[in-house]
């Protein structure tokens with residue numbers, strides 16, 4: 159039997175074969191690899207350069223183009239980030255600059271860089287609510303239907319083409335139905351209703367009835383074939399403020415992410431008040447609530463495993479609903495455990511933003527908001543009101559990632575008739 163020798167690292171108890179020792183200079187394999195990594199790391203640190211690609215650039219269009227350009231990963235290069243995010247830059251563009259971005263997107267689509275082209279088009283539609291109807295025929299020609307929401311402002315001729323195409327195009331039917339849902343005009347609503355009454359044969363190959371696609375565009379088809387909106391277009395971001403002192407008015411108008419006094423009957427921890435806002439705020443006043451404030455509470459732990467309903471009493475105080483059904487599976491939670499930090503004070507933006515700002519979760523913006531279209535991470539999921547069975551309206555969402563609290567989004571809903579709120583949670 160060959161005699162094993164101890165590894166040369168002080169404190170390492172491994173022994174190795176002489177053959178290994180010859181290869182590694184007397185160290186065991188794990189120690190040898192650790193040394194190699196240390197050496198590589200030291201080399202990187204010594205030779206890493208800081209590169210600011212934005213230096214000298216003043217034109218916002220040039221800056222955005224650079225942000226969209228693919229960047230090769232190189233451990234020896236440390237890129238300086240631009241002080242503004244993509245979404246902030248898009249919002250700040252003038253109309254003329256936005257047009258230049260649109261032209262650039264069309265150029266990229268023609269040059270076979272569809273991913274970047276569509277990213278730019280989607281950003282223009284989401285962050286600015288830019289009408290890109292003029293570009294849509296190009297997308298149709300190229301057979302690009304994803305993301306479907308960019309079709310929302312399609313002109314009647316293009317809508318009719320889609321209505322025709324959806325009957326025979328098995329490969330793109332899903333996206334075309336979504337596109338039609340986003341168009342959502344009376345002609346589309348009428349067609350969805352016809353499909354409900356007389357389902358065409360191709361509906362057998364769908365996972366859900368055609369009308370369910372409407373939910374992804376923020377509306378539903380009612381029993382009598384009408385469009386009923388489930389979202390509200392006024393959209394205000396919930397954000398962390400960099401201003402040291404936000405006007406007191408903004409702070410009292412809405413508070414977010416505070417710990418409630420009420421306990422969760424399932425895990426024993428405290429509930430979280432996702433939102434406590436003035437019901438007369440423009441983003442909520444359309445609900446016509448009789449109370450002064452609207453509070454949405456959930457359990458940040460149990461709420462990840464099912465819908466949590468809260469019933470609002472005469473004063474608007476949330477009470478754990480008798481309709482809540484404990485999920486079949488709930489892991490053990492330490493009731494003291496909370497992701498919400500006491501010092502965190504998100505505020506409501508003073509100016510509204512595009513209703514579609516966060517509607518594409520994949521574009522990676524800050525999603526937290528009151529109003530607007532939800533950022534579905536998974537399927538569109540509007541809970542039914544347990545009192546009247548109607549789908550509840552979306553009133554806002556809180557994305558943990560926006561506040562560095564982890565990941566996942568809590569979506570908030572209300573049935574204003576029955577004074578009931580609900581939360582749904584999704585994560586990737």
Ligand SMILES: [Zn+2]
Nearest residue numbers: 165170186189
């Ligand atoms: Zn060792």
Ligand SMILES: [Zn+2]
Nearest residue numbers: 422425457460
């Ligand atoms: Zn709980």
Ligand SMILES: [Zn+2]
Nearest residue numbers: 543546573576
């Ligand atoms: Zn109801």
